[in-house]
Each structure stands twice: as structure tokens, then as C-alpha cells.
Amino acid sequence: MSVDNAPDTRPIPVRKDVGRLETRLPLVELNQDGKLARFMYPNGVEGYMTTTAAHFRAILSDGRFHAKRFLGEPQPTPVSVELPDMPGFIPSMNGPDHLAVRRLAAGDFSVKHIRDLGVTIEEVVDKHLDRVEQHGSPADIFELYCLTIPSEVIARILGVPTTHTPEFQNAARYTIGGLPKELDDPEAPARAIKTLHGLLADVIAMKRAEPQDDLITRLTKATDPVLSDEEIWGLCTNLLLAGHETTATNSAYQIAILLERPDVREEFLGHPENIPDYIEELLRYKAILTDSGAGIPRLATETVEFDGVVIEEGDWVMPCAATANVDPSVCPHAPTELDLNRTPFPHLTFGFGAHTCLGQHLARAELKVMVPKIFERFPGLQALMPLDEVPWLDKGFGYRMAELRVTW
Amino acid sequence: MTLANGSIGPIAIDVDKCIAVGQCVLAAPNVFDVDDGGIVILLDPCPPESERPAVLNAITRCPADVISLPEALGG
Numbered sequence: 001m002s003v004d005n006a007p008d009t010r011p012i013p014v015r016k017d018v019g020r021l022e023t024r025l026p027l028v029e030l031n032q033d034g035k036l037a038r039f040m041y042p043n044g045v046e047g048y049m050t051t052t053a054a055h056f057r058a059i060l061s062d063g064r065f066h067a068k069r070f071l072g073e074p075q076p077t078p079v080s081v082e083l084p085d086m087p088g089f090i091p092s093m094n095g096p097d098h099l100a101v102r103r104l105a106a107g108d109f110s111v112k113h114i115r116d117l118g119v120t121i122e123e124v125v126d127k128h129l130d131r132v133e134q135h136g137s138p139a140d141i142f143e144l145y146c147l148t149i150p151s152e153v154i155a156r157i158l159g160v161p162t163t164h165t166p167e168f169q170n171a172a173r174y175t176i177g178g179l180p181k182e183l184d185d186p187e188a189p190a191r192a193i194k195t196l197h198g199l200l201a202d203v204i205a206m207k208r209a210e211p212q213d214d215l216i217t218r219l220t221k222a223t224d225p226v227l228s229d230e231e232i233w234g235l236c237t238n239l240l241l242a243g244h245e246t247t248a249t250n251s252a253y254q255i256a257i258l259l260e261r262p263d264v265r266e267e268f269l270g271h272p273e274n275i276p277d278y279i280e281e282l283l284r285y286k287a288i289l290t291d292s293g294a295g296i297p298r299l300a301t302e303t304v305e306f307d308g309v310v311i312e313e314g315d316w317v318m319p320c321a322a323t324a325n326v327d328p329s330v331c332p333h334a335p336t337e338l339d340l341n342r343t344p345f346p347h348l349t350f351g352f353g354a355h356t357c358l359g360q361h362l363a364r365a366e367l368k369v370m371v372p373k374i375f376e377r378f379p380g381l382q383a384l385m386p387l388d389e390v391p392w393l394d395k396g397f398g399y400r401m402a403e404l405r406v407t408w
Numbered sequence: 409m410t411l412a413n414g415s416i417g418p419i420a421i422d423v424d425k426c427i428a429v430g431q432c433v434l435a436a437p438n439v440f441d442v443d444d445g446g447i448v449i450l451l452d453p454c455p456p457e458s459e460r461p462a463v464l465n466a467i468t469r470c471p472a473d474v475i476s477l478p479e480a481l482g483g
Binding site: 060061099102103106107109110111112113346350351352353354356357358360361 | 427428429430431433434442444445446447465468469471472473
């Protein structure tokens with residue numbers, strides 16, 4: 001049994017008051033012995049947190065720890081995001097069933113297919129740059145740029161018709177990735193999921209009637225396994241949620257870091273040939289799912305003795321990429337510093353094990369266009385306020401900046 | 409282990425475990441490729457010695473423990 005609400009469990013020490021880009025430092029500082037740490041997460045659920053890269057990889061490779069999302073797990077914000085159980089929602093599936101369904105979508109997100117998608121991404125990004133320009137300075141580029149590009153790209157991969165895309169993007173924001181005012185209503189995510197259900201049901205029917213070269217059509221034709229409309233809905237909702245707020249926020253972080261650090265900005269923009277490596281270092285340094293000590297929780301399905309700690313059946317374990325990515329055994333030189341010229345090493349921001357981020361090549365492809373292009377279009381881009389004063393949002397899926405207001 | 413002809417290997421892959429995230433292609437593009445479904449294809453089970461660091465990197469980066477090389481297992 002789990003040690004529910006033991007009074008002596010420490011709250012997870014995420015520093016939210018100063019230095020918004022350094023939220024994870026207290027986590028790094030307090031774990032010197034490399035053991036699992038037990039914390040009370042902001043939504044009131046307890047769990048163990050990994051503090052090393054080796055433990056991160058070990059927990060996520062161990063089939064006794066199951067993936068289970070949005071169903072009462074430790075979360076990084078005070079209000080849990082709870083979503084209805086959806087068939088085909090792979091973050092909550094395990095074992096061979098998970099792998100079989102995941103593989104049906106994997107081709108469309110593979111290295112090869114994402115390479116072919118480059119032109120589409122450029123086109124979507126350029127369209128959004130025009131919109132920012134038409135809006136005029138000052139503008140909140142989180143809303144006008146970072147938040148809308150990823151959902152439009154996902155809509156194109158799925159094959160959502162342009163007539164349905166605005167409603168699709170809108171629903172996406174009300175689930176987990178929206179603006180502060182949109183996330184005020186605790187019932188909004190469930191309503192948005194219902195909207196997506198109806199919308200995707202329409203699109204699935206359209207694709208069955210008139211097959212096209214897109215992922216939803218491919219899913220309607222899948223044979224191993226055959227997917228029901230409900231499973232296609234769950235899987236597509238999953239792909240939208242996974243690829244939406246994550247890249248929206250990570251692009252905002254990367255743009256914010258370049259705005260705040262002229263030295264980094266000069267290096268980044270001065271060596272376009274190195275941008276893929278720079279993006280990796282930025283992803284290691286700061287990413288939405290990592291820096292509040294949260295990530296990809298796992299539930300122990302049996303009691304496991306793990307490196308000297310007895311993890312009881314029913315306990316949660318949070319593999320923490322924030323600490324794994326600064327583990328001196330994998331990142332020996334000044335691991336808590338941003339260093340664009342660091343020798344690249346495989347950071348763990350995209351996870352590990354059977355649930356490793358399916359959309360990671362898409363995320364990289366989007367970031368390497370979104371980040372430099374906004375500085376190319378608006379060479380005088382500046383943050384409207386010091387980043388320490390940017391409003392931060394602790395509702396929804398992750399602890400993150402609520403807006404990024406800029407002038408040019 | 410370096411084979412008599414100066415190559416390494418033989419590399420083995422367990423395709424059933426592949427989760428199609430393509431880390432192997434990024435790490436060692438001369439040795440691995442992926443099919444249309446993103447699943448690993450082993451281009452060369454016994455690549456030249458010069459590919460050793462890339463292959464070891466692919467083994468480290470693969471999140472699903474798909475790739476093995478006798479020496480990486482201590483064999």
C-alpha cells in the first residue's frame with residue numbers, strides 16, 4: 001500500500017518566486033545522494049522522484065511501472081487535469097496493446113516523414129509571422145505565434161480540413177494549453193474534449209467516405225489492430241494534446257531565453273548551421289515537462305525494491321528529466337548552465353522507454369523554424385517586460401509562462 | 409570485438425521491440441534506416457570499425473533496447 005498523505009512528506013521545492021528560467025535549481029541542489037526522493041506534488045498527490053539519468057532510464061524501461069495519465073497521478077500544478085478515459089489514448093496504455101496502437105501513428109512522425117513536412121512547417125510559420133506583423137507591436141507572441149502553430153501543424157498531419165481547423169485549434173486550447181482566461185473554468189477541459197469528439201467524428205466519417213493521404217485516413221484503414229472510431233478519436237486527441245502545449249511552451253521558452261540573453265542570441269542567430277544542436281541544448285536546459293520536477297509519472301503495479309528503496313504497489317514514481325539532464329555523469333561540465341557549444345549528448349527531455357515522445361522529430365522541426373524565424377522577421381524584437389515579471393500560469397498541464405509580450 | 413576483416417559486429421536488432429523514434433538513424437545513419445512505418449532497418453550488421461562510436465551511440469540512445477552488439481554486452 002502507498003504511504004498516503006504521510007504528514008512528514010515534503011512538498012516538492014519548486015521555486016516559483018524568482019528567476020523564472022531557473023525553477024528547477026532547488027531540485028538539483030537538494031539531491032546529492034542520487035537516491036529516489038519522496039515528495040508531495042502541488043496537486044496533493046505523493047510520489048517518488050528520480051534524481052539521476054540512470055534511474056530515469058531504469059524506471060521508464062521497467063514494465064512493472066505502468067503509464068497512466070490524467071487519472072489522479074502527481075501533477076506539477078495545484079489543480080489536477082483530469083480527462084475522461086479514452087480508448088486509443090496511448091499515454092495510458094501499456095505492453096503489447098500500447099506498442100501496436102502506437103505503431104499505427106509512428107510512420108507519420110518518423111524522421112523521414114517529418115523531413116518531408118519541412119515545407120508545410122515553413123508555410124505555417126510564415127503565415128503566423130504575417131499575422132504578428134499585421135497585429136503590430138506590441139504583441140503577445142505566445143498567443144499569436146507559439147500557441148497556434150503547433151496545433152495547425154498537427155491538424156495538417158491528421159488531415160483535419162481547413163474548414164474545421166479553427167474549431168479544432170480552439171478546442172485544443174481549452175483542454176490544456178490555453179490562455180489564462182480560457183483555463184479559469186475547471187469544467188472547460190471536459191467540454192473541449194467533447195467538442196473534439198464531435199469534430200473528429202465528422203472528420204473520420206469524411207475520411208471513410210473519401211480517403212486521402214493523411215493520418216486519419218491511414219488509421220481508418222488500419223488492420224493490425226483494426227481501430228474503432230472511438231479509438232481513432234482517442235488517439236487523435238492524444239496526438240493533439242501531446243503536440244500542442246508542449247511545443248507552444250518550449251518555443252516560447254527558447255524565444256524568451258534568446259530575448260533575455262543577448263550573448264546567446266548572437267551565438268544562436270550567427271551560426272544557422274548549428275541550430276539543430278543549439279535546439280537540443282535549449283531543450284535540455286529548459287522544457288515544460290521537466291523543470292517543475294514533473295514529467296511522466298509511473299504507477300508501481302507490484303512492490304519493487306529499487307536501488308535500496310522499497311516502492312510499494314500503488315505508489316507513483318515520477319521520472320524527472322530536470323534532474324536527469326543535469327546529472328554530472330552524463331553532463332559533466334557546468335550542467336546547470338546553458339552552453340550552446342556543449343558537446344551534444346542524448347538529453348532525456350523526450351523521455352525514455354516504450355512511451356518516448358512519438359512527436360519528438362516534429363517538435364525539433366518546428367522549433368528550428370519557429371525560433372530563428374521570428375528574430376529574422378523582427379530584428380528589433382525585445383521583451384516588453386523583464387522575464388521575472390512575466391505572468392506565470394500554474395493551472396493546467398504544466399507550470400509555464402502565460403504570455404510573452406514583445407515589441408519590435 | 410573487431411572481426412578479421414576489420415569490421416565490427418554482428419549487430420543484432422529486435423524489431424518487435426522497436427517503437428519507431430528513429431534515434432538509431434540519427435546516431436548512425438550508415439548502419440540504420442527506417443521503413444515507412446518508422447521501424448528500424450539494419451543496413452549493415454557488420455559495419456567498418458570506424459562506425460563503432462556511432463553504433464554505440466545508437467545503442468545508448470535507443471529507448472527500447474532494440475539494438476545489441478556482442479561487445480556492448482560484455483561478450
